[in-house]
Amino acid sequence: MAEPMGFYTDTTVCIGCKACEVACKEWNQLPSTNGGVSTLSGDSYDNTRRLDGTHWRHVKFIEQFPEDRKDGRWLLMSDVCKHCVQAACLEVCPTGAIIRTEFDTVVIQSDVCNGCRDCIAACPFGVIETNPVSGTAQKCTLCYDRLQSGMEPACSKACPTQSIQFGTIRELHERAQKRVDQLHQVGEKRAYLYGADDKMLGGLNSFYLLVDEPEVYGLPPDPKLPSRNVIPGALFSVLGALLLGAISIFNFRTRTAGDHGEARP
Amino acid sequence: MNAVPSSTYFSAPPDWGWFIVSYFFFGGLAGGCYLFAGLIDLYGHAEDRPLARLGYYIAFSSVAVSGPLLTLDLGQPLRFWHMLIESNTYRPMLKPWSPMSSGSWALLAFGAFTFLGCLGALAETGLLAWPVARRVRPPGLPGVVIVSIGALLGLYVAGYTGVLLAVTNRPIWSDTPLLGMLFVVSAASVSAALMILLANRFKWTMPGLSALHRIDTWAVGLELVVLIAVMISLGPVFRALLNAWGVLLLVVVVVGMLIPLTLYRRAQSLGDRNASIAAALVLLGGFVLRLVIVFAAEGT
Numbered sequence: 001m002a003e004p005m006g007f008y009t010d011t012t013v014c015i016g017c018k019a020c021e022v023a024c025k026e027w028n029q030l031p032s033t034n035g036g037v038s039t040l041s042g043d044s045y046d047n048t049r050r051l052d053g054t055h056w057r058h059v060k061f062i063e064q065f066p067e068d069r070k071d072g073r074w075l076l077m078s079d080v081c082k083h084c085v086q087a088a089c090l091e092v093c094p095t096g097a098i099i100r101t102e103f104d105t106v107v108i109q110s111d112v113c114n115g116c117r118d119c120i121a122a123c124p125f126g127v128i129e130t131n132p133v134s135g136t137a138q139k140c141t142l143c144y145d146r147l148q149s150g151m152e153p154a155c156s157k158a159c160p161t162q163s164i165q166f167g168t169i170r171e172l173h174e175r176a177q178k179r180v181d182q183l184h185q186v187g188e189k190r191a192y193l194y195g196a197d198d199k200m201l202g203g204l205n206s207f208y209l210l211v212d213e214p215e216v217y218g219l220p221p222d223p224k225l226p227s228r229n230v231i232p233g234a235l236f237s238v239l240g241a242l243l244l245g246a247i248s249i250f251n252f253r254t255r256t257a258g259d260h261g262e263a264r265p
Numbered sequence: 266m267n268a269v270p271s272s273t274y275f276s277a278p279p280d281w282g283w284f285i286v287s288y289f290f291f292g293g294l295a296g297g298c299y300l301f302a303g304l305i306d307l308y309g310h311a312e313d314r315p316l317a318r319l320g321y322y323i324a325f326s327s328v329a330v331s332g333p334l335l336t337l338d339l340g341q342p343l344r345f346w347h348m349l350i351e352s353n354t355y356r357p358m359l360k361p362w363s364p365m366s367s368g369s370w371a372l373l374a375f376g377a378f379t380f381l382g383c384l385g386a387l388a389e390t391g392l393l394a395w396p397v398a399r400r401v402r403p404p405g406l407p408g409v410v411i412v413s414i415g416a417l418l419g420l421y422v423a424g425y426t427g428v429l430l431a432v433t434n435r436p437i438w439s440d441t442p443l444l445g446m447l448f449v450v451s452a453a454s455v456s457a458a459l460m461i462l463l464a465n466r467f468k469w470t471m472p473g474l475s476a477l478h479r480i481d482t483w484a485v486g487l488e489l490v491v492l493i494a495v496m497i498s499l500g501p502v503f504r505a506l507l508n509a510w511g512v513l514l515l516v517v518v519v520v521g522m523l524i525p526l527t528l529y530r531r532a533q534s535l536g537d538r539n540a541s542i543a544a545a546l547v548l549l550g551g552f553v554l555r556l557v558i559v560f561a562a563e564g565t
Contacts, residue, residue, distance in 0.1 A: 113341070122434055219275065
């Protein structure tokens with residue numbers, strides 16, 4: 001197995017050019033418009049709106065300005081599948097369509113997926129959605145085909161500011177930590193890494209340098225695996241079944257005056 | 266997106282709609298009716314056999330409807346078999362920790378048991394001239410074993426759908442571990458209600474029907490208690506129901522639970538109109554309950 005690969009996204013140097021979105025769509029042959037119709041969101045410069053089956057990269061524009069607009073800042077972030085080490089989508093997929101590759105990335109095999117959409121509900125980041133063309137769930141593959149050919153993913157290759165960096169996870173962690181230290185030294189004490197350590201779903205193979213709370217970027221502060229509910233859910237169901245079984249057996253065995261229809265049930 | 270009550274609010278809705286709501290309802294009916302049919306066969310009187318046959322017929326019909334509902338909901342319906350067989354290797358595909366995977370197998374196996382139950386019922390009436398088929402139902406050891414396993418599978422099919430919702434990261438669904446329990450109890454209430462409704466229509470008055478009345482009263486009461494427990498367990502996510510869906514849920518509580526409980530108590534005899542109205546309301550309430558749970562989270 002090759003060394004785990006992934007993305008480190010430094011949001012402080014993203015300029016919102018969307019070259020990553022375009023490169024992703026171009027390489028993966030994803031439709032550029034929604035059925036030929038381009039609609040404007042009215043939300044900042046963001047007309048992509050969210051990650052879905054045909055948008056595997058999404059540059060978020062977060063405007064933090066007071067009413068008088070005298071002060072403030074833009075937060076820009078190129079969002080993508082996190083390729084979690086403990087992946088919720090892979091955990092629930094009932095068809096085996098979602099696999100972990102030799103690069104430790106998570107890929108949906110479109111020819112295997114039957115469009116049940118369990119992975120969409122399971123992903124804590126809201127990354128996956130159905131591609132209306134294929135009828136299957138789709139998301140970023142971390143350019144699996146390019147990786148197999150020794151190439152870099154299209155988005156990081158196209159990024160003009162090195163906001164999206166591709167490499168081995170070990171190397172990216174070192175690089176990201178150095179950048180956090182550098183930002184702290186120059187006074188940006190809010191800088192931290194999101195998803196770099198293994199506390200979050202075993203580690204995110206696409207992790208981020210952020211300068212505000214995760215929720216501000218539309219990221220969950222503590223994403224969880226769906227399997228956390230399997231045992232408690234099953235135990236409570238068994239309890240319900242036992243209660244019903246006992247009530248039913250008791251009543252079918254017990255005969256009362258009303259059992260032949262002459263009195264009330 | 267600041268100050269959300271749960272991390273589940275960052276996930277995306279899977280767009281599970283009417284097909285899935287209907288499957289949850291028919292799956293519950295199938296499991297519950299088979300359970301009652303089996304219990305009547307095991308513990309009931311000889312006069313109760315028609316009621317058991319009714320249960321097997323409903324169970325088989327409901328499973329027969331469930332398969333197409335699930336298949337039609339898929340983005341690629343022709344690949345429905347990928348749930349059971351790995352399309353690359355043609356080996357069995359089973360993830361025990363994934364409710365959708367284990368549930369697919371359970372539904373398949375349960376379907377076979379409902380088919381056997383249906384055959385046994387038809388053989389008993391003479392509509393099927395195949396005496397061996399009568400042995401798939403009690404009395405007799407093969408029938409007892411088949412019905413016992415089938416009833417357990419029926420309970421699984423009735424309840425796994427609630428666990429399936431919990432094993433996601435969607436608001437409401439994954440914020441409580443009690444949906445499986447709620448669906449199991451609700452499956453019993455709607456199943457008993459449908460059997461009562463049809464038995465009343467046929468003007469049956471066997472002892473097992475009286476027991477079903479009592480069971481349905483218990484099941485509806487238990488359903489109400491579990492639903493309240495679900496609401497409490499949601500904690501701050503409860504606010505996701507402070508909208509039209511919450512109002513509809515309140516209607517379910519009143520029309521689908523409290524009024525039927527009152528009407529069941531007022532029913533003076535088997536076949537009483539009050540009992541039929543109560544059973545119809547329980548059925549309606551059971552469907553709308555699933556509708557609210559699925560759609561409330563879809564819209565969050």
